[in-house]
Amino acid sequence: MNKIANNRRDFIKTTAIAAAAFLIVPRHVLGRGYVAPSDRLSIASIGVGGKGKSDIAMFAKSGKATISYLCDVDTRRAAESVKAFPKAKFYTDWREMLDKEHKNFDAVSVSTPDHNHAIQALAAMQLGKHVYVQKPMAHDIYEARMLTQAAKKYKVVTQMGNQGASNDGTRIMKEWHEAGLIGDVHTIHAWTDRPVWPQGIPWSANKADIPKELDWDLWLGTAPYKDYVNKLVPFNWRGWWDYGTGALGDMGCHLLEAPFSVLNLKYAKDVQCSIGSVYVDEFQRGYFPESCPPSSHVTLTFPKTKKTNGDIAVHWMDGGIQPERPSELGPNEIFGDGGNGTLFTGTKGKMMCDTYGLNPRLLPLSKNENLNIAQKYGRVNDGSEGHYKQWVEASIAGYGKKELSSPFEIAGPLTEALLIANLAIRGYDLKRDELGEDVYPGRSAKLLWDNDAMRITNFDEVNQFVKREYRQGWKALTL
Incomplete structure (x- = not known):
C-alpha cells in the first residue's frame, strides 16, 4: 500500500510539473x-x-x-x-x-x-x-x-x-456639449505661456566640449550633424526645428485634446498664422529659420463633423498671447489657469478648461451652480495617473481588447494637426529671393492641406517639412 501511495504521489507531482511547463510558454x-x-x-x-x-x-x-x-x-x-x-x-x-x-x-x-x-x-x-x-x-x-x-x-x-486625455474633464465637457448646453460649437481657442526655453535666436557659434557621459552622435540620431553646444541638452532642444516642435508640440497635445475628443475632430483642411519676431539690433527685426519663433497665432480650419453643424475654427496662441477675455467672465475671474487654457464657443454659450482638460466650467460661472447632467462616459480610475495603468492593462489584455484614451488612431490626427500648424509657422519665414531682397511669402497665405496626398497644394516650399530627410545612416520609415 505504501508503494502504491508513493507511486501515486510521484505521478501527481510529475503531471503537475508537465502541466506547468506546458502553460509557461517562452x-x-x-x-x-x-x-x-x-x-x-x-x-x-x-x-x-x-x-x-x-x-x-x-x-x-x-x-x-x-x-x-x-x-x-x-x-x-x-x-x-x-x-x-x-x-x-x-x-x-x-x-x-x-x-x-x-x-x-x-x-x-x-x-x-x-x-x-x-x-x-x-x-x-x-x-x-x-x-x-x-x-x-x-x-x-x-x-x-x-x-x-x-x-x-x-x-x-x-x-x-x-x-x-484620461482626466474626467474631457468626458464632462463631452456630456455638456451633447446635452446642448452651449449649442453648436464653431470656434476653439487654446493658448499657452510657453515657451519657457529660448526660441527665436541664432544657433550658437561657440562649440563646447561634449560631456563624457553623453553619446552626442546617438542623441542626434536622425537629425543633421552639428557640433555640441552648451545647454541644448536636456531641455532647450525644444526650440530648434531639427529636434523639437516648439510650444505647439510641447503643449498642443494637452490643450487641444479636449476639442478633438468633444467635437470628433480629425484632419484640418487649411491653416494660416502670424508670428512674433525678435530684434537683431535697434534698426532691424530678425527671423532665424532654424529656431521656432518666440510667439505665434495659428488658425486651423476643420471640416464639419458628426458633432458640429459646420466648419470649426481652431485658434492656437503661444508665447504668452491670449485671446480676448469672454464677456461672460468676470474682471477678476481667472481665464483658463492663468497661463494656459482652452475655450469652446458655441451658438448658445461657452465653456472652458485648464491644461490637461482640468477644471471644466461653463460661462458665466454661475451656470455651474446646481448643474446636474447625467454621466454618459466611463471615467478612467485615477485620471491622468491612470493613463499609464490603462496602457499597461490594455497591453496585457492584447490588441483591441480594452479602450484607451489616446491610442494612435486618436493621437495620430491630433499630432498631425499640430504639425500642420507648424508648416504655416515655418512657411512664414521661408525666403524667395529672386531680386536679392528678403520676401516672406508665407505671411499672407492660407495654406491648403490635401490630407490624402499629405501636402500643401498652394505653397510647395513648406512640403519639405512634411517628411524630412534623415541623416545618412538612418533609414526612412517604411511599414
Whole structure:
C-alpha cells in the first residue's frame, strides 16, 4: 500500500510539473503580437531621465508592470532611474537593446526628444511590441501617419503620453456639449505661456566640449550633424526645428485634446498664422529659420463633423498671447489657469478648461451652480495617473481588447494637426529671393492641406517639412 501511495504521489507531482511547463510558454515561441502569458507587463524604456524617469515610475506604480530594461544616451540623466530599478539591464544604444533583448520583454516606452520618437517607436512595433510614446508622438506629419498605420498593421497596443486625455474633464465637457448646453460649437481657442526655453535666436557659434557621459552622435540620431553646444541638452532642444516642435508640440497635445475628443475632430483642411519676431539690433527685426519663433497665432480650419453643424475654427496662441477675455467672465475671474487654457464657443454659450482638460466650467460661472447632467462616459480610475495603468492593462489584455484614451488612431490626427500648424509657422519665414531682397511669402497665405496626398497644394516650399530627410545612416520609415 505504501508503494502504491508513493507511486501515486510521484505521478501527481510529475503531471503537475508537465502541466506547468506546458502553460509557461517562452516569449520567443509566441512571436509577433502575442499576449504576455501572465498578469504583468515587461517594459523596455528608451529615454529614462527627466520625463522618462517619471513615466517608468508611473508604469511601476500600476502594480502590473516590470521595468526590465533601461536605455539612455546620457548616463548622468539615467542615473536616478538606474538606481530606482537596479534589476533592469542598462543600454546606451536602443538599437542594441531591441536587437539583443526583444524576446525578453513585451512593450516599449519612448521618452526621448521629438526627432527620434518615430524611428524608435516603429522599430519596436515591427517587433510586435506595444508602445507608449511621449507627446507629440512624432516630429513630422509623415512620421505620425506611419505610426498610426503601423499600430493597425502590427496589431499592437499604443498610447501617447498626453495624460490629460484620461482626466474626467474631457468626458464632462463631452456630456455638456451633447446635452446642448452651449449649442453648436464653431470656434476653439487654446493658448499657452510657453515657451519657457529660448526660441527665436541664432544657433550658437561657440562649440563646447561634449560631456563624457553623453553619446552626442546617438542623441542626434536622425537629425543633421552639428557640433555640441552648451545647454541644448536636456531641455532647450525644444526650440530648434531639427529636434523639437516648439510650444505647439510641447503643449498642443494637452490643450487641444479636449476639442478633438468633444467635437470628433480629425484632419484640418487649411491653416494660416502670424508670428512674433525678435530684434537683431535697434534698426532691424530678425527671423532665424532654424529656431521656432518666440510667439505665434495659428488658425486651423476643420471640416464639419458628426458633432458640429459646420466648419470649426481652431485658434492656437503661444508665447504668452491670449485671446480676448469672454464677456461672460468676470474682471477678476481667472481665464483658463492663468497661463494656459482652452475655450469652446458655441451658438448658445461657452465653456472652458485648464491644461490637461482640468477644471471644466461653463460661462458665466454661475451656470455651474446646481448643474446636474447625467454621466454618459466611463471615467478612467485615477485620471491622468491612470493613463499609464490603462496602457499597461490594455497591453496585457492584447490588441483591441480594452479602450484607451489616446491610442494612435486618436493621437495620430491630433499630432498631425499640430504639425500642420507648424508648416504655416515655418512657411512664414521661408525666403524667395529672386531680386536679392528678403520676401516672406508665407505671411499672407492660407495654406491648403490635401490630407490624402499629405501636402500643401498652394505653397510647395513648406512640403519639405512634411517628411524630412534623415541623416545618412538612418533609414526612412517604411511599414
